[in-house]
Amino acid sequence: MTESPPPPGAGSRTERGATLLKRYGAAAFRTYGIIVAFVILVIVVSIGNPAFLSQGNIFNMLSQWAPAGIMAVGMTYVILTGGFDLSIASGYSLCAVVAAGVGILVDPAYAFLAAIAAGFVVGLLNAVLVVGVNINPFITTVGTGFILGGVTYVVTKNAAFVVPDMAFGDLGAGRWHGFPFSGMMLIGFLLVGGLVLAKTVYGEAIYAVGGNREASRLSGIRVRTVIGSTYVLSGVCMGVAGTLTASQLNSAQANLDPVIIFDVLTIVVVGGTSLAGGFGSMWRTVVGLGIIATISNGFVLLDIDVFYQDIIKGSIIVGALALDVLARRVATRSGA
Amino acid sequence: MTESPPPPGAGSRTERGATLLKRYGAAAFRTYGIIVAFVILVIVVSIGNPAFLSQGNIFNMLSQWAPAGIMAVGMTYVILTGGFDLSIASGYSLCAVVAAGVGILVDPAYAFLAAIAAGFVVGLLNAVLVVGVNINPFITTVGTGFILGGVTYVVTKNAAFVVPDMAFGDLGAGRWHGFPFSGMMLIGFLLVGGLVLAKTVYGEAIYAVGGNREASRLSGIRVRTVIGSTYVLSGVCMGVAGTLTASQLNSAQANLDPVIIFDVLTIVVVGGTSLAGGFGSMWRTVVGLGIIATISNGFVLLDIDVFYQDIIKGSIIVGALALDVLARRVATRSGA
Amino acid sequence: MEARIDPPAPSSAGPDAVRVERVSKSFPGVQALKQVDFTLREGEVHGLVGENGAGKSTLIKVLTGAYSADKGNVEIFGHAVDQHGPRAQQRAGVAAIYQELTVVADLSAASNVFLGRPMRRGPMVNRRAMEQRFRELGARLGVDIQPRARAGDLSVANQQMLEIMRALQADHRILIMDEPTASLGPNERERLYETVGRLRDERTSVIYISHDLDEVLRLCDRISVLRDGEMVATAAVGAWDKEKLVNTMLGTELRAPPARHRASEGDELLRVEGVTVPGKLQDISFVLRAGEIFGIAGLVGAGRTELLRALAGTEPGASGTLTIDGRTQPLPRTVGRALALGIALAPEDRKGQGLVLSQSGFVNVTMTDMRGLAPGAIVRSGRRKSAAEVIATSLAFDPRRLGAPTGTLSGGNQQKLVVGKWLHRRPRVLLMDEPTRGIDVGAKGEMFAVMRRLADEGMAIIMVSSELEEVVELADRVLVLAKGRQAAILEYGELSLERVLAMTFGVEGEAAA
C-alpha cells in the first residue's frame, strides 16, 4: 500500500544538479536499505561469537534452513501474485510423512518423488480452489491446511514413521566435502527461483498479475493459470522441504513444525516483498532468510536467555523494517 | 481483488424483463450467500443433537466465544482499513496477565481498567509503528507480537498469576438469570461496533480509507489517524478479552492461547470481509463467529472423532466460502 | 455549438485567490516544476494548458496540498499555507477534481460525493440528507445516478461525474478542475460549462485544465501555458487563439494533421451479428473491413464500452456471433480466445485496466506479446528495449521515460502507453476505447497518424470517442448507438458532425416522444 518501488536507473537525463553518483547512490540506499539492516545484524552476532562466520556454522545454517528457505521460494511467487499460502505447515508435514512412508514401505529412492508428487497434488488442490472456484486465498489455504493436517493424522494414526534404512538420511544430512546437500538444494532453489522471476516471461507475468490483475488479463496473460501455477509451485516446494526434513530426522510425523508458516511468511515479508503483490524479488527473500536464520542461530551462539529471546527477535524484525523504511525516506529526500 | 460486492438495490431501472422481486431476491442471495451456509450448518448440527439450540448451550457458546468475538470486532475495523493485527494473541495474554496481576496486588475492581489501559498501550504501539514509522502492518504486528509475548514471560517469569479472591471471577463467569455477563459484553461489542461502522462518520471514514487510501487523503480524511485508531481499538478489545479470560480462569499466564489469532482472523474473513480492505461489515463477522463457534461446539455435541475434526473443519470453511462465491455467481448470472 | 454559449464577461479583478511564487517540485529523476509563478484572481476562470507531462497536474497538487513543494510559497487569499496535506487547503476553501479518478469503488455513489465530509447528525451520517442533496446535485448537472449504486459499478463517465459532484457539493471559494471533461459526452459537457459559468458569477475562482483548447478558449478569462515545468506565458483570453496556444505549448509549430482520406475499400475482415448484452445492448450488427477505422458514436451510457468489451471476450453476459475468416462463431468468451481471433482491446480506464502501474513502460508496452520478445522463455531486454522505443517514438512519448514505473507518468503519457501496448503485437482488429483521453493536441496528431498508418497496413480499428469531432474527422464509417440500440451506420459520404449529433440526439428525442 505504502510501498513505492523505486526504479533503479529511472533517472532522467535532464537533471543537472545532482551527480550521477549521488543519484544512484541514494537510489541504491533506498532500494537496498534492508541489506544494511542485515549487515549490521551479522556484524553484531559475529562480534559476539566469531564462530558465526565459520564455515561449519554457515554450512549448518544452510542445511537447517533449507526446508523453510525452499518453501519461502514458493511463497515468494505466491505472494508476488497477491496471494497467500497458509497451508504450507500441514502440507509440509504431509509430504514428510509421505516421504518417510514410501521410504519404509518401498524404497528411499522413491521417497523424494513421492513427496514431490504429494506436494504437487496439494498445490493443485489450492490452485483449483483459489482460481477455479475463486475463493479468497487466505481463507482457502487456512481451510486446506486443516484438511491436510487432518489427513496426515488419519494416515499416520498419530504415530511417527521411523525409516529403518539409514541411507534415507543421506539426502537431508549428507555432505560433499562438508557442504550439505540440503544447503545446495536451497541455493539451487533460490538461484533458479530468482532467475525465473527476474528473467523469464513467466516471471514477468507473475509481476504483472500481482501488479494489476485486470490489466494483465486484458493484455492476454492467462491470469488464472499464472496464479494457479504459483500454488502448485508452492506445493512442490513443500514436497522438497518435507523430504529434506524427513531425511534429516530419518522419520516424520503429523504436525511436524506447525509454526514454520510464521518463519516462511516472515522470511518473505521482512525482505520487503509486498503482501499486496507485484513488488518484491528473490534477493529480498534471501535477505529475509539471512535475517531470520541469523537471529535464530545467534540466540544459541550468544547463549541468549530464553526469556529475552522473543523480545529481541521482535525488536530486530521491527527494527530492520523501520531502518528500511527510513532509508527510503531519507534517500528520497536527499537524492531528489 | 476478485471480490465484487453487490450493492443492495443497485439494479438499473432500465431493466424491464426482470421483476423487482426477482432482481432483489437475486441481489439478496448474492449478498447474503454466506448466511445460507451458516443456516445449513446450524440445521445439520441441531438435527444431530437438538441440545445445540437449547438455551444453556447458547449461553455457554456466548460466554465461551466472548474473548475471540470481542477481538474479532477490533480486527474487523483493522482489516476494513486494509490492515492486519497479528499481535492479538500475545497482546491478549499480556492483558490477561495485567488483569490478574492487578487483581492480586491491588484489587479486582481495578483489574479491568488496568487491562484496558494495557491494551490501549499495545494498540498505540502498533499504531505508531504502522502509521507513524509506516511499516507494513503484517510484519509490524508479527514483530510486536513477539515483543509482547516476551514481555509477558519476563513479567510472569513463566509462572501463572493466580488471583486468590474468587470474586475476581465474577466478571467472566458470572451470570444474570443464566445469561452470562461475558456474553452480554460480546453482544454489546458487536452491536455498538456494528452501529459505529454502519452509521457514523467514523465508520464511513474506515470504509473510505480501506477502499482507497489516496482518495481519502485527498478528500481531507485524516488517514493516519483513522488507521491508527483501529489498532488502538483492537488493543482495547485485547484488554477486554484478556480480562474476561483471566476472570474465567481466575488466573493468567504467558502464552494463554497462541492460536486464538487464527480463530479471530477466520471469524472475520469467513464472513466475507475482504482482506484488501474497504469491503465487509459487522454482520459478516457475526456470521463468521456463528460458523466457527458452531463447528467447534458441534464437534463436542456430535462427538466427532478427533482424527476427523480437522478435516471436517477445513472442509466446512472452504465449503462455506465456495457456496458464498457460487451464490454470487449464480445470482449475478440469473439476476442481471 | 460555439454559438450557444455567451462569451464570458471579463470579470473585474479582485484580490488574488491563489498566489504561487517560485515553486519547484521534483521527483526522482524528473524536475516537474521549475520556479513556477502563478496567480489565480478571485472570481476568474483560469485556464491551464500544456503538453503531456508539462507539470499541470503537479502544480495543482501542490496547490491542494496533495504534494508538498520542494521550494517556493503558496498563498491562499493572502495566507501562506504550511504544507500539511490536503486538509489545510480544504479548510481554506479549495476543492479539486483530480485527473486520475479518486472514487472509492466499494462505497455508494452518495458516499463518494461526500467523501471526507459526510453530512451528519451529531456523530451519525445523515444518509437521507446526503441522498437528497445528491439528487439535487445530479439534477443540476443533468445526470441520473442512483445514490446507492456501488461507485465501482458505474461507467467511467459517471465516476467522473461523481468527482465533479464531490467538488461542487460544498461551496468552495476555489475550484480546481484537472481535465473534468475528458470522459464526458456533449450533454454533460454543456452542463458542466453552464455550471462553471454560474460559479464564476458567484465569484468562485476556478482553475481549469484541459487539452480541448476550444473549450479552454470559450470558458476561461485568462490562460496560462506550462512547458517542461516552466510557466511560459499568462494572458487574458483575448490575447490567445488556438494556433498561438498550440505554438506556445509545444514551443514549435504543430505539424499539419494527416490529411483525411478514405481507406481503400478493403476486404471484409469481421462480421458482427446480433450482439446483445442484457439490459445494455440490443442486437448490434455491422461489418468491419480491413484497413478501415470504424467509429462508434453515442452518448455516455449508450453502451459503447459494452460493445467493445463484448467483442473482446470480457463481457460475460454477451451473446451474438462473429464471422471471421469465413467461420461464424459465438462471441469469444475469454480474452485469450479474442486474441486468438486477432481482436484486442485498449480499455478506457487506464489505471484500473490499462497499465500495471508498478512496472516500467518497457514491461507495459511489451506485456501483450512477451512470447514474441522472449524466444525460449527468457526475456531479451535488448529486443524489448528497441521494440518499446520504436513504439514510444511513434506516439510522441519520450523513450527515455520508458524505464520509469508507469504510475509516476503524467496522465496523458500513461494513455499513450495503453494504446502503445498493442502496437507491438499488432492484432487484426484493435478496439480503442477513448484512445485520446487526456492526450495533448500535439500527441493527438501523432496518435491519429499512427491509427491511420495501422489501418493502411491492413488492421481494422474500432474507435470509441466522446469527442464527436474526433470520430467524424478520423473514422471511415460510424456506427451511432443510442440507448443500447443501433441507430444507424453512417457511410463515408454521409459523415458530418451535424448528422452524427442529430442521430444520437434524434433517437433520444424519438424515444422521449
Added chain:
Amino acid sequence: ADDPVENAEKILEFDARNITPSKAYRIAYLTECGQNPYCSARRAGLEAAAQKYGFTYKRFAANFNPAAQIKQVQNAITEGFDGYLFAPTAAAPACSMWKRHLEPLDEPTVSLDLPMCEDADYSEGLAATVTMQRQAYYNAHVDHALASCTEPCKVAAVGGFVGSDLFGFWEKAIQQGAEKFPNAEIVVDQPANFDPRVALEKIQNALLAHPEITVILSSWDDMSRGVEQAIEAAGKTPGTDVRIYSIGATKDGIAKVKAGTYNETTVLLPWEESYYAAVALIAALEGEPINGYINEADLPAVADGPGTIIITPENVDTMTEPKY
C-alpha cells in the same frame, strides 16, 4: 490415604476384583491433550478401562490450551455426566475450573496429568489424582543426567513450549540440578517445542558454539531424534561422544536405549495414567473413593519391572514393551 504406595495398592486391588459396576456410567474425559502419540496412548488406556467397566465417555480435548479448556469444562457440566476425568492444561487455570465449576458438582472428579492448585500432587476434594509429571519427576531426570558428570562437563538442554507448566518444571529442575552438580555447566538451554526439527537446529548450533558439550538433556523422545541427528551431523557418536538423556520411554526411545544411542529415557505412562484414573473414578462412583495421590511409578509397569523410572542400558531389559 496419605501414602501413595498404599493408594496404588488399593486401586490395584480394586481393579483385580473385576467387578461389574452397578450401572453403565457416562464419564466426561476433559483432557489437555491434542493430537500426538502420547495423547493416543492415553486415549487407549481410557478405552481399555471403558471396555472393562462398561462405561461410555465423551472426550473434550483442549489441545494444550487453557482458554479452550474452560469452555469445555462448561460444556461438559451443562451436558451433565456421572463423573469427570480432568487432565489440566495448566495448573493455575485448572484450579479455578476445579474450584468454581467441578468441585461444586455432586459428582466425583479424578485428576490426572498435572497437579493443580499449587499442590504437590493431590488436591483436596478430588476422588483421586493420578499423575507422574511433578517437579520431583523432572528433578529425578535432570539429576540422573548431571550426576554422570564425574568430571567437569558441558551440558545443553532442549525443552518444550515456553510458557507451559512443564517448561517451568523443566527449567527449575535444570537450575536446581546445576546447583547440586557443580561439575555440570549448562552452556545452552533452549526451547524446542517438542519438535525434532527445531531440536536438530538448536543442538547443531550448540555443538558448533560449544564443541566440548558431552551431555544433552531433552524433554521428549521424539525430539531426541533431532538431537541424535545433530550429533551425527557433527561427526560424533550419540550415546558415547555425546550422551543423550531423554524423557518418554516410548517404543522408539526404549529401542534407542537398547541400541545405546540414548543413555537414558525417563518413564512416562500415559496408558496407565488414564487407565487407573478411570478405575479410580469407577471406584469412587461405586462408593470406594481413594481420596489421595497415586503415583504411576508405584504401578506394576515400573514397580514390577525396573523399579525405577530411569531407564538405562543396564535395566532396559526389565522394562515391559511400552504401550506407545
